[in-house]
Amino acid sequence: MTENQPPTSPAAGDAGGYDAVVLAGGAARRLGGADKPGVRVGGRALLDRVLAACADARTTVVVADPRPTARPVTWAREDPPGGGPLAALAAGLQHTAADRVLVLSADLPFLDGRTVDRLLSTLDTAGEEAEGGADGVVLTDPTGRDQPLVAAYRARYLHRTLASLGTEHGGLTGLPLRLLTAALNLTRISDPVASFDCDTWDDIATARARIREHGHVLDEWISAVKDELGIDLEVDTGVLLDLARDAAHGVARPAAPLTTFLVGYAAARAGGSPEAVAEASRKAAALAQRWAEEDAAADDAKSAPATDPRPDAG
Structure with missing residues (x-):
């Protein structure tokens, strides 16, 4: 511009x-x-x-x-x-x-x-x-x-x-x-x-x-994307990376980029402040955690010894 x-x-x-x-x-x-x-x-x-x-x-x-x-x-x-x-x-x-x-x-x-x-x-x-x-x-x-x-x-x-x-x-x-x-x-x-x-x-x-060295490339990339998209917002990239990891591990790998996109969209609708990004990230991370806990509980149930549901005879 x-x-x-x-x-x-x-x-x-x-x-x-x-x-x-x-x-x-x-x-x-x-x-x-x-x-x-x-x-x-x-x-x-x-x-x-x-x-x-x-x-x-x-x-x-x-x-x-x-x-x-x-x-x-x-x-x-x-x-x-x-x-x-x-x-x-x-x-x-x-x-x-x-x-x-x-x-x-x-x-x-x-x-x-x-x-x-x-x-x-x-x-x-x-x-x-x-x-x-x-x-x-x-x-x-x-x-x-x-x-x-x-x-x-x-x-x-x-x-x-x-x-x-x-x-x-x-x-x-x-x-x-x-x-x-x-x-x-x-x-x-x-x-x-x-x-x-x-x-x-x-x-x-x-x-x-x-700028492609390991210690610089991520910050450089985020700065380039913000410039390209006209975004002037400081966000905690560590929080977003943690969220992407939780979504990938707790749900499915493709969930990571889609979840971070939705967090950004929700934050924009809420005003686009760093606080809005943090709040949307917190909610999505909590959801990913609940999803992972349910998955773990389901795995535990599958591995538990089978029991006979009928009452004991005699």
């Missing part, structure tokens, strides 16, 4: 929310000019994976030509197109209003909401404790190199520094990101996984292989 949403206007000084600017208009030369934001990893476009990580942003601005996306966004474009990351960032910032701005590239397959929360909470803490306060928080990769497009910044410092650089250089077109980061007071945190970006086809292959 894609639409142009107007930027929100939070009250000045309201630190409870944030806006996000996603830069998705690069040339992808190391991918042979492929449409990198649209490349799929785990069945989802890289851009959609990044949008899922910042789903609770008040306004999400994607700086690129419009395209279908799984979540609603505001579209922006630097002038001229292809003017580089600083020009793109400045274009995206014009549509934001929050005090905190998350700045992301569109090629981060392993970025998630927990990393976003960590960036924002570190920005809050650094602003309170650091001398003079921090202007931003950036992730570093395994080599210790800054990743300024996986970062949270204070919007006023971004605006001020970009304006200064534009004045100094006669515009922002073609300027490198390092000019921005060099002018800001930054706090750094390490996250080797979330900072992984996809610049080459080898990187894409690595990302695709990693």
